[in-house]
Amino acid sequence: MKAEIIAIGTEILLGDIVNSNAQYLGQEMASLGIDMHYQQVVGDNEKRIIHAFDEAYSRSDIVITTGGLGPTEDDLTKEVAAKYFNKKLIPHENSIKRIKEYFEFRQKRMPENNLKQGLIPEGCIVIKNNNGTAPGVIIEENNKTMIILPGPPKEMKPMFEEAVRPYFQKKSDSVLVSKMIKILGVGESTIAEELKDLMESQINPTIAPYAKEVGVIVRVTAKARTEEEAVKLIIPIEEEIKKRLGDNVYAIEDIDLEEVVAKLLIEKKLTISTAESCTGGMIASTLINYPGISEVLLEGAVTYSNEAKHKRLGVKNETLDKYGAVSEETAMEMAIGIAKTAGTDVSIVTTGIAGPGGGTKEKPVGLVYVGIYVKGKVEVQKCMFNGNRSRVRLQATITGLDMLRRNLIKK
Amino acid sequence: MKAEIIAIGTEILLGDIVNSNAQYLGQEMASLGIDMHYQQVVGDNEKRIIHAFDEAYSRSDIVITTGGLGPTEDDLTKEVAAKYFNKKLIPHENSIKRIKEYFEFRQKRMPENNLKQGLIPEGCIVIKNNNGTAPGVIIEENNKTMIILPGPPKEMKPMFEEAVRPYFQKKSDSVLVSKMIKILGVGESTIAEELKDLMESQINPTIAPYAKEVGVIVRVTAKARTEEEAVKLIIPIEEEIKKRLGDNVYAIEDIDLEEVVAKLLIEKKLTISTAESCTGGMIASTLINYPGISEVLLEGAVTYSNEAKHKRLGVKNETLDKYGAVSEETAMEMAIGIAKTAGTDVSIVTTGIAGPGGGTKEKPVGLVYVGIYVKGKVEVQKCMFNGNRSRVRLQATITGLDMLRRNLIKK
Known part of the structure; x- marks a missing residue:
C-alpha cells in the first residue's frame, strides 16, 4: 500500500504559508506503516489538479489531498475529484445542518456560498469536521482511494485523528x-x-x-x-x-538540552547563575525555556562591557588589560565571580567575538571562551565557531550547556 | 519561464522536518516574477528522483532541488543529476579546499566521505557555500536549467540570495x-x-x-x-x-525592531540596561542581535528569584510581600533599580507568569508587567498575552522593545 499527499492551494506555491500539513501527514502515515514515496503541491487549477491525480495514481494507491474545500470559487478540490471519479455532487443533509449551526452558534449570518461546502460526491464516506464548515470525503473506486481533507491544520488534524487513522488501522496489519x-x-x-x-x-x-x-x-x-x-x-x-x-x-526523543541540564541541577540540588558576554542572555533565556528551572536558577548577568565584567563580576582590571576581555583568564574570573556574587554552586559564562566586526588576526570572529564553574572547579573551553553572529551565539550557548551536562553526569 | 521545486529527502516524506525551503523558494520565485505551478517532494532514491525530474521537465523549464548533498551514501542528488544530464562528476578544487578549511577552522578531523561533496558535474556553474561544506550547482542543458542547493536552510538561503537570485535577475526582462x-x-x-x-x-x-x-x-x-x-x-x-x-x-524592509531601538539609543546617546524575570534574558539577547549595541548596552540582569530582585535591583521586600513579584509596583522598582545600579539612562524590565504553571485566578498565565525607565520617568504596561510559555515570553520581549521605541521617537 503506497500513499501520496497532494496539497492543493496557490498560497502554498507562493510561499504565503508553509505546508505543515505534509509534515503532519508524513509522520502519521509513517507511524501507520504506509509507504510514501512522493508528495506534490499544486495550485487551484482544474487541469493541473487532474494532472496531479493522474501522476499520483500512476505510482500510489492512496491519495490524500489537503486544501481547496473553502466556500469561494477558487476552491475546487471536491468538484475536480467528483469529475475525476465520474460522480455527481449531491447535498449532504447532515453537513448542511452542521454548517448552518456553525454560523448560528457564532451569531453570524451565513454567506450563501458556504452551502457549497455541504455538497458531497455521491456514494462516499463523509468525515465530520468539528472545527470548521468543510466536511472531508473518502472516495473508494477501482482500487483507488482518495481522502479529501480541508487545509487549515486545526480542522485537518482532528479529522485525520478521529476518522482517517482508524480507517487505515482497520485495513493495515503492521x-x-x-x-x-x-x-x-x-x-x-x-x-x-x-x-x-x-x-x-x-x-x-x-x-x-x-x-x-x-x-x-x-x-x-x-x-x-x-x-x-x-x-x-x-x-x-x-x-x-x-x-x-x-x-x-x-x-x-523530544527532550531538549536545557531540560536535561535543568533536571541534573535539580536532582543534584545545585543552584546556577550565568554571566554572558557575547551570548548576551541567550544561555539564561534557554534555561528558562524549562519551567522547573526557577528552583535552581538564581541569577543571570549580561556583562557586555568591560566595566560590567569588572564591577558586577569582579574580573580584575589587570586581567582585562593584560589578556583582554576575550581570553581564558577573563572567562575563568567571570565564572568564579558570578557564582560568588550570586551565591550559586554552578555557573556558565561566555566571552567571545560574535561578529560581524571586532575580529583581529589573533582573535578572529567566531572565537569564544566558554566556561563553567562547578563547586569550586572552573573549566574553560576555547572554541572556534563559524557562521554569522547569531550562529556563533547559538553554538556558544549550546556548548556552555553541553559542557555543564557532561560535567554533571560524571559525578 | 516556469519553475518547479523538488525537495529531495526521505526525512521530509517521513515528516521529520517541515519543508520550509519550499516556502522560502516559493516567495522568492514569486518576487522574481517566475511562475510556479507544482512542487514535489521525493525520497533519497535514484529511480524516483529521475522520475521526478522527468515529470518536472514535462511542464517546467527550471528545476530547483533542495537536499541530498550531504556526505553520506544516502545523499544522491548531485550523482543522479549528473547521470540525468550525462555529465561526469569531477573534483572541484576550490570546493575541496573550502571543505578542508572548514574542518581545519574547527580543529576537527575531516571524515573521508566529506570529500564527495567537492565533486561537481563537469561544465557547471558552482555556487559557493559560506555556511557549510556542500557547494551548489547550476546545470544548463538543452533549454533545461537545474539549480541544485543543499537542504539546511541556513546554507540554502544565503546561496539563493547571493547567487541564484542574481542569476535569474540577469535573465529576466522585468x-x-x-x-x-x-x-x-x-x-x-x-x-x-x-x-x-x-x-x-x-x-x-x-x-x-x-x-x-x-x-x-x-x-x-x-x-x-x-x-x-x-x-x-x-x-x-x-x-x-x-x-x-x-x-x-x-x-x-529587513530592519529588525532591536536595530531600530539600538539606533535610537545610539543617536540620542542613551545607555541602557535590562532586568528580566519571565523573559529571562531574551530582551538583552535580542538587543545583542544588533552588533552596534555594545556602545550603549552596559548591563543586563536576569532576576528570576525574589531574592535576586531584592538583592540585585533593590526591589523592597515590602513591595514583593504586599504586591507580589508580578505587579506594577515591582516592575517600577525593577526599572529604577537596574538603571541605578548599572548607571544607565534607560532600562527595560519584565515580570510575569509565562506558564505553564504558576497562574492563579487573579494573576493568570500570560499576565506580564513590562516596564521602561527613561531618564527618571517610569512607564509600566500591564499585558495579557496568550499562547504557550515561549509565545508569552516572546510577546513580552517585543512589547518591552516597542514601548521603548515609541517613547524614544516622541522626544
Whole structure:
C-alpha cells in the first residue's frame, strides 16, 4: 500500500504559508506503516489538479489531498475529484445542518456560498469536521482511494485523528515506531562512520542520522505487527548506539538540552547563575525555556562591557588589560565571580567575538571562551565557531550547556 | 519561464522536518516574477528522483532541488543529476579546499566521505557555500536549467540570495520589487480595513498584509522594466501606508525592531540596561542581535528569584510581600533599580507568569508587567498575552522593545 499527499492551494506555491500539513501527514502515515514515496503541491487549477491525480495514481494507491474545500470559487478540490471519479455532487443533509449551526452558534449570518461546502460526491464516506464548515470525503473506486481533507491544520488534524487513522488501522496489519536519539559533539559523517556496520546490516529497524541546526539526531525505525513488538526491536539497537556514542548522546526523543541540564541541577540540588558576554542572555533565556528551572536558577548577568565584567563580576582590571576581555583568564574570573556574587554552586559564562566586526588576526570572529564553574572547579573551553553572529551565539550557548551536562553526569 | 521545486529527502516524506525551503523558494520565485505551478517532494532514491525530474521537465523549464548533498551514501542528488544530464562528476578544487578549511577552522578531523561533496558535474556553474561544506550547482542543458542547493536552510538561503537570485535577475526582462512595511500594535484585519480602498484599487503595485509570529507586515510589490521604475511605483504607496498607520510602522524592509531601538539609543546617546524575570534574558539577547549595541548596552540582569530582585535591583521586600513579584509596583522598582545600579539612562524590565504553571485566578498565565525607565520617568504596561510559555515570553520581549521605541521617537 503506497500513499501520496497532494496539497492543493496557490498560497502554498507562493510561499504565503508553509505546508505543515505534509509534515503532519508524513509522520502519521509513517507511524501507520504506509509507504510514501512522493508528495506534490499544486495550485487551484482544474487541469493541473487532474494532472496531479493522474501522476499520483500512476505510482500510489492512496491519495490524500489537503486544501481547496473553502466556500469561494477558487476552491475546487471536491468538484475536480467528483469529475475525476465520474460522480455527481449531491447535498449532504447532515453537513448542511452542521454548517448552518456553525454560523448560528457564532451569531453570524451565513454567506450563501458556504452551502457549497455541504455538497458531497455521491456514494462516499463523509468525515465530520468539528472545527470548521468543510466536511472531508473518502472516495473508494477501482482500487483507488482518495481522502479529501480541508487545509487549515486545526480542522485537518482532528479529522485525520478521529476518522482517517482508524480507517487505515482497520485495513493495515503492521505499525511503524520511531525513536530519535539526540547527539552533540560529533558530526553527522563521524556518526555515519561509527554506525556504518549497523546501518548497513539493519533492515528492521532502520537507522538514519540527520544533521540538525546544532547537533545530530539518529532515527531508529522499526516495523512490526504491534507497537510493543516494534519497541522490542528498537531497544537493543538504541542501547548499542548509546554504547558507541557514549556521553555524546544527550537525550532520547523530544527532550531538549536545557531540560536535561535543568533536571541534573535539580536532582543534584545545585543552584546556577550565568554571566554572558557575547551570548548576551541567550544561555539564561534557554534555561528558562524549562519551567522547573526557577528552583535552581538564581541569577543571570549580561556583562557586555568591560566595566560590567569588572564591577558586577569582579574580573580584575589587570586581567582585562593584560589578556583582554576575550581570553581564558577573563572567562575563568567571570565564572568564579558570578557564582560568588550570586551565591550559586554552578555557573556558565561566555566571552567571545560574535561578529560581524571586532575580529583581529589573533582573535578572529567566531572565537569564544566558554566556561563553567562547578563547586569550586572552573573549566574553560576555547572554541572556534563559524557562521554569522547569531550562529556563533547559538553554538556558544549550546556548548556552555553541553559542557555543564557532561560535567554533571560524571559525578 | 516556469519553475518547479523538488525537495529531495526521505526525512521530509517521513515528516521529520517541515519543508520550509519550499516556502522560502516559493516567495522568492514569486518576487522574481517566475511562475510556479507544482512542487514535489521525493525520497533519497535514484529511480524516483529521475522520475521526478522527468515529470518536472514535462511542464517546467527550471528545476530547483533542495537536499541530498550531504556526505553520506544516502545523499544522491548531485550523482543522479549528473547521470540525468550525462555529465561526469569531477573534483572541484576550490570546493575541496573550502571543505578542508572548514574542518581545519574547527580543529576537527575531516571524515573521508566529506570529500564527495567537492565533486561537481563537469561544465557547471558552482555556487559557493559560506555556511557549510556542500557547494551548489547550476546545470544548463538543452533549454533545461537545474539549480541544485543543499537542504539546511541556513546554507540554502544565503546561496539563493547571493547567487541564484542574481542569476535569474540577469535573465529576466522585468523585475518585481517588493518592500515590506513592518507593523506592531495593530492586527492584520484592522490593517486590511484601514487599507481596503488602496488594496482594492491597486494592481501595480499590489498590497498584501501578512500576520507574522508577532506583528504584521504589509508587502508592496511592483513590476516594472527596471528596479528603479519599480521603486518609483512603490514610494507613494509606501508613504500613504506610513501616513495611515503612523507610529505603528516600526521599520521598512529587513530592519529588525532591536536595530531600530539600538539606533535610537545610539543617536540620542542613551545607555541602557535590562532586568528580566519571565523573559529571562531574551530582551538583552535580542538587543545583542544588533552588533552596534555594545556602545550603549552596559548591563543586563536576569532576576528570576525574589531574592535576586531584592538583592540585585533593590526591589523592597515590602513591595514583593504586599504586591507580589508580578505587579506594577515591582516592575517600577525593577526599572529604577537596574538603571541605578548599572548607571544607565534607560532600562527595560519584565515580570510575569509565562506558564505553564504558576497562574492563579487573579494573576493568570500570560499576565506580564513590562516596564521602561527613561531618564527618571517610569512607564509600566500591564499585558495579557496568550499562547504557550515561549509565545508569552516572546510577546513580552517585543512589547518591552516597542514601548521603548515609541517613547524614544516622541522626544
